[in-house]
Amino acid sequence: MNRRRLTWALFVTAWTAGLLCPIYVALPESDAFQVAKAVVFKTVHVVGYATLTVLTARLEAAPRTRLLLLFFVMAHGAATEMIQTVIPGRGGAVRDVCIDHAGVLLGLYWSWAAWTRGLAGLAPPATSEAPSENGVAQHEPVHPGSPR
Secondary structure, three states, X not given: OOHHHHHHHHHHHHHHHHHHOOOOOOOOOOHHHHHHHHHHHHHHHHHHHHHHHHHHXXXXXXXXXXXHHHHHHHHHHHHHHHHHOOXXXXXXXXXXXXXXXXXXXXXXXXXXXXXXXXXXXXXXXXXEEEEOOOOOEEEEEOOOOOOO
């Protein structure tokens, strides 16, 4: 297993464990503390899913494989929120899934160049211009290995 795949797998494992770990600590109930806690926790979610998206983009895998893994990352956000509803001290919500997906979008923004590399193989074939009998250029498909 190469270093990037290992990093990705370890991050997914640690991130999942952190999201599904019960919270038994009694926290203050003041409104100011609750707001601060929400901001910190939601920011951690956004950064965590952004990081996971960037790590996914950097995997040395076929574009389709990375795209499937991106869908896994999005499903992971929804699945962990559902599981959190039965974990002591945790709570899952649709709003939190949206926050997780905001992190995915941020990660896509940060790593767009890595996501688009290798996509040329999925695009329609390139064309070259060849003059026709009347002198107007016509487009002909270019096939790898064929003479122009």
